Every structure is written in C-alpha cells, then in structure tokens.
Amino acid sequence: MVQPPFLNGIRAFDAAARGGSFVAAAAALHVTPAAVSRLVKLLEERMGVALFVRRANRLELTEAGLAYRDGLAPLLDALARLTEQVAEQAGGGALTIGVGPTFAIRWLIPRLADLQRREPGLEVRITTGGAAVAFSDRWTCGIRLGDGNWPGLDAVRLFGADLLPVCTPTLAASLAQPAALARATLLRVGHAPEDWPRWLSAAGVADVQAQGPVFEFYGQAQQAAADGLGVAMGIRPYIDDDLAAGRLVAPFPLTLPKGSGWWLVYREARAREAPFRKFRDWLLRARTG
CATH class of the missing domain: 1.10.10.10 (Winged helix-like DNA-binding domain superfamily/Winged helix DNA-binding domain)
Structure with missing residues (x-):
C-alpha cells in the first residue's frame, strides 16, 4: 500500500x-x-x-x-x-486581471473607483497582459483585443474596436477634408501599421501617406495627439473619455471597424469564483455607462 x-x-x-x-x-x-x-x-x-x-x-x-x-x-x-x-x-481572495497597459490606463483604472464603491470588499490586482502576452493561470481573467477565439479560454464580448482620427480642437479646425491630412503629422502605432492605410483608403485619400512618429502603444500616440503633436488614429474605447471631455475631437465622421473587438477572457473554472462573478457583472454594466 x-x-x-x-x-x-x-x-x-x-x-x-x-x-x-x-x-x-x-x-x-x-x-x-x-x-x-x-x-x-x-x-x-x-x-x-x-x-x-x-x-x-x-x-x-x-x-x-x-x-x-x-x-x-x-x-x-x-x-x-x-x-x-x-x-x-468561498467569496474571499483577490481578483487578478491581465490587461494591456493602454486599456488599463485609458479605460479600466478611471472606472475602478466605481467598482470599489459597488464591491468594497473586492481586492483588485492589475498586471500587464494583452494579446502579446500568454494568458497566465495566475490571472483570474484578462481583457484582450481579438476575434474571441483563444483555445482553452472562454470569452465574453465587451466592445467593438472602431478606428477614427483624433486631434486637438485647434488642429481639427484646419482639417476641412480628409485630403488635408496630407499636410498634417500623422502619428502611428508600431504594432498596428495597417490602421492609417485602411482608414485613408476608406476616406478616398489612399494617396496620403502616414509618415509621422511611431509609438509602441495607442495610448502614447493618443497622448501625443492631445499635446498637439499631430493626428492620431484613435481606437475605441481608449478615446471615449477624451472625446467626452473635449481634450480630443474627431475631425471627420468616418469611423472604421478594426475587424476585432475587446473580450473578457477566463478559464471555465474561474466562472464559479465570487470575485470573478462580481467583476464580470460590474464590467458588463460599466461598458454601457
């Protein structure tokens, strides 16, 4: 024995x-x-x-x-x-969220105070994740940009990922038509080189070339645009708060779907955990707020 x-x-x-x-x-x-x-x-x-x-x-x-x-x-x-x-x-423990740095800074962190008010006993930990980082079993869940298909993970769709140029109100006043972007500094994101060409083609100005500074993350390009450096290709929901506050404006009405969306991803076993359920329910409410 x-x-x-x-x-x-x-x-x-x-x-x-x-x-x-x-x-x-x-x-x-x-x-x-x-x-x-x-x-x-x-x-x-x-x-x-x-x-x-x-x-x-x-x-x-x-x-x-x-x-x-x-x-x-x-x-x-x-x-x-x-x-x-x-x-x-059993209802205790911490909630660990794997999320990309821009999503964390531009959308999640500004809303955590509301989560704390609604769930005062929930301990939240945020760690760097995103599409470029493998999902960790130490995370309770993650928020990712993609098509919702990650083997071994369940996924709940949160938002669409729409693209539209954004800049300061002052700069927008000089951009009467998309063709005027040929004279502007177009800020680029290194891991998304296709964004500007796709939008410019849809706007009928495919001959305009984006040749401005290149940033690692959308959030960096967005901040540069808010500081007046040029026009950034914004992606929702990163830009929603800045648009609502007037820090940035969209000089053109054309919005282009990126072809992917934002998803809450997790292992099936996590769905039984109280911290995850509380966060998921709050997140699904907050996405429409």
Missing part, C-alpha cells in the same frame, strides 16, 4: 532545497534547523533514498534529490493555485 504524502517532510525538503541549508529552511518555515533536519531525515527514510549530501556548511542535492525537487515544483504550484481558487470560490 502506498503511504500518503509526508507533507511536513516535503515542505522541509522544498525549503532546504531552495535555501541550500537547514538554517535557511528553518528561517523560511519559522522553526529550528534541527526540526527541519529531522523532517528531511524522516522523509528520506520513508522514501528509502538520500535526497541531500550533508556538507559542513551547506547541502548538496543528490541525483534523486534533484529529480524530486524538479518534480515537486509544478505540484506545489498547482496546490497553491488550487488553494487560492477554492478560497476565492
């Missing part, structure tokens, strides 16, 4: 393997070095194999110890995630 895992011994071994000594492991576990040594010895006796070579001032992993350490790492990580998920299902 296989004996059940010796969890205290496993914790002691893991801490000693990470710290390189029983002293370091004892400090991490808040016990004495002698207690750690005894637990590891009991684990070795139960397994019937030596996990460490004991040197005078340090520990060296044996071949078996190396294999055990490497095999334990994903198991302990999975146990930590399981513990966190079960706690969150």
Whole structure:
C-alpha cells in the first residue's frame, strides 16, 4: 500500500532545497534547523533514498534529490493555485486581471473607483497582459483585443474596436477634408501599421501617406495627439473619455471597424469564483455607462 504524502517532510525538503541549508529552511518555515533536519531525515527514510549530501556548511542535492525537487515544483504550484481558487470560490481572495497597459490606463483604472464603491470588499490586482502576452493561470481573467477565439479560454464580448482620427480642437479646425491630412503629422502605432492605410483608403485619400512618429502603444500616440503633436488614429474605447471631455475631437465622421473587438477572457473554472462573478457583472454594466 502506498503511504500518503509526508507533507511536513516535503515542505522541509522544498525549503532546504531552495535555501541550500537547514538554517535557511528553518528561517523560511519559522522553526529550528534541527526540526527541519529531522523532517528531511524522516522523509528520506520513508522514501528509502538520500535526497541531500550533508556538507559542513551547506547541502548538496543528490541525483534523486534533484529529480524530486524538479518534480515537486509544478505540484506545489498547482496546490497553491488550487488553494487560492477554492478560497476565492468561498467569496474571499483577490481578483487578478491581465490587461494591456493602454486599456488599463485609458479605460479600466478611471472606472475602478466605481467598482470599489459597488464591491468594497473586492481586492483588485492589475498586471500587464494583452494579446502579446500568454494568458497566465495566475490571472483570474484578462481583457484582450481579438476575434474571441483563444483555445482553452472562454470569452465574453465587451466592445467593438472602431478606428477614427483624433486631434486637438485647434488642429481639427484646419482639417476641412480628409485630403488635408496630407499636410498634417500623422502619428502611428508600431504594432498596428495597417490602421492609417485602411482608414485613408476608406476616406478616398489612399494617396496620403502616414509618415509621422511611431509609438509602441495607442495610448502614447493618443497622448501625443492631445499635446498637439499631430493626428492620431484613435481606437475605441481608449478615446471615449477624451472625446467626452473635449481634450480630443474627431475631425471627420468616418469611423472604421478594426475587424476585432475587446473580450473578457477566463478559464471555465474561474466562472464559479465570487470575485470573478462580481467583476464580470460590474464590467458588463460599466461598458454601457
């Protein structure tokens, strides 16, 4: 009969393997070095194999110890995630959102005060995500721009992603027709080089070339436009607050669908967690506010 895992011994071994000594492991576990040594010895006796070579001032992993350490790492990580998920299902825990920096700054963060008012006990953590970053199992959910098809993830559509040029009211006064963009500085986004050509073609001025400064993110180009540097290709919902406040204006009525949208994405198991449900319900209300 296989004996059940010796969890205290496993914790002691893991801490000693990470710290390189029983002293370091004892400090991490808040016990004495002698207690750690005894637990590891009991684990070795139960397994019937030596996990460490004991040197005078340090520990060296044996071949078996190396294999055990490497095999334990994903198991302990999975146990930590399981513990966190079960706690969150009971209504506690934190909500971790993977989201691109521009979406976070331009849309999500300005609305978090409303979320806190509605859900005062919900702890929110925002981490850099987006289409360029793989979805992490440590996230509760993410917000992504795309077509809604991410294998292994469920997705709820939030917004369309519409494109339209934006600039300051002063600059807009000199842009009577799209052809006038030939004399303007057209601000570009490095990862979306197709935006300007598509919009200019739809506006009937395909011969106009966008040759202005290139920015890494939409938010940077939008800020440059608000500072009067030129005309940026805005994308909704990034620009909605600036348009409402009059910091930016759309000099032309033509709006072009980008061909993708914004989606709330998550693992199916997360749908049972109270923090996720609270955030999802708030987000679906806030998108229309």
